[in-house]
Amino acid sequence: MAVKTTFSEYELSQICSNYNLGTYVDSTPFTNGTVQTNLKIQTTAGHYVFRYYENRNENSVLFETNLLSFLKDCNYPCPAPFKNKDGNLAGIHNSKPYVLFEFMEGEHIEEPNEKQVKQLIQKAAELQSLTKNYSPIHKDDRWNYSVEFCRELARHESKRINTINSKNKLAWLEKELLELELPESLPKGICHADFHFSNVLYNNDEFSALLDFDDANYTYLLFDLIGLISNWAWQYGEDNLNILEAKKVISEYSQHRPLYDIEERHLYDVFKLSILIDCVWYFERGDTQDFYEKRKIDFLNLLGREAFYHELFNNKV
Template sequence: MKDILSHYTLGELLAFEPVTTGTVQTNYFLQTTQGRFVFRYYQNRSLESVLFEIELIRYLTRCNYPCPAVLQDRNGEHAGIYNEKPYTIFEFATGQHLEHPNEAQKRQLVQQVAELNTITRDYKPLHTPYRLNYNVETCWELAQEATQRINTAQAREKLAWLEHTLAGLHLPPSLPRGVCHCDFHFSNLLFTDGKFSALIDFDDANYTFLLLDLAALINPFQASFDWNTWPHFQEEENVFDFNETRAILQEYARHRPLSMDEKWHLFDVYKLSILFDCIWYFERWEGEDFYERRKIAYLDRLGRDQFYAQIFAD
């Protein structure tokens, strides 16, 4: 840490401690003679992927979006290499993580997501090709990799189902794209005195459909229907509850109105988000069935028209 800090003008190291929230990259709080900072060590990202994140954060801070700035060293570089892995140092953002935000705080989050999507619309960082960008092609490639890794009959059956489901998505070129955050876990949100103060951890951010961030906020399924309860439901049951989804969409539209194309194809983007969940949990199944397959089946039974009517019709 002392050697790394010697390349910066952030003062001398007084103390450092690991950040306990977050599970992918390694983060430390740094205390120096000039203040407090956050050191991030990327365990599984290339330098080019990190540079995408740096480009994005610098763009957002120039637009006055509430997120911690990434700091540069004495040579003007925003990323360094230690033991062949990249690292960055960020401003320390004050605030608290709220595991159970109230309704007003949830609305603040929706507003910030809408404003983020407005700022990043059509924004494509130079290092976008080095990021895991959420689209149909990436989903299919990741599914093939997972199937080869697991190498079981169940995995191959899951791959065939996923291929068929991806082929049924309708995602026209007219849908706006930009950079989405894609991870609104409470550990990535900071509140100060009950008010939203910062969005952190852009490790999963990528260039994709702007609707994907909105899809991450909504859950049209009943709270009782989840990854560990779905086998208890019959296939013909009604598992939907659109009340919260309608409220989120109304709040989002106050800050970024959706086009007709976006409203109509939210059905497809939401299904794409489910398919990416299927990738992250590719080894999860029960017999020939699994959670994401059941969710897609319920959505297909409901249909695009009824999905649209439930969340957008007056």
């Protein structure tokens, strides 16, 4: 369900009047999306996407709109945010921010073919290449994935749940965080962090657009690569990483953004961090002695950092 707040025709008409995008005609809710309210808006000038942010402050939204404006200027396939008549990228309605975006043509594909998968991997690599030297505005208003972020959020969740299980899980997580090796020189930039099929559009078998930068943040450039590996080499429910499929994803990604040696050496650590962050999102799931994220961490611990590196980067496909 993509609508959490309902808008009257009058309210939408007034919002559209703040833009030089024609006169409001009609609106249709999007069926995809679970967090923000998204509407397809029709005006006399065309179609647009109205996004009402249910749980983001204005600066967090401006992080997103400024990023998308930058990417659009670089000809990256993503929706452009429109400025209103006052020159602002975000408006406020009932104390919550909203943005009008470009409507992107295309369709969502639940099971992309090999060509479409390669295109998505390419666009992820290009996103990291474009943003490795990008200085994000309002960076601190985003949840930037790091050891500190993971630890702080886990402590918050453990306190909120307040059970023996949550306290034991926190102790396990903090111990695992201490074992990570993440050098200061490990490259950082913007990662999209959510390659769900509902956030990707294809048009006539060609990649059309990457949507929904709601989870985008400033973190290790490897995070999106790990997300792609997880999509095709370590899907939910599987306890073991499919090494061959992971190498294929890395090989395709590296054609468009070659990894630095330090990234290859510490992919293991960022991978574990990503799993620990997933653990926080689902902190109430499973018993401390046996839950999904722990089984994944156990697999990586048993394999070890050096063997992981050897398996993925020696004899590359």
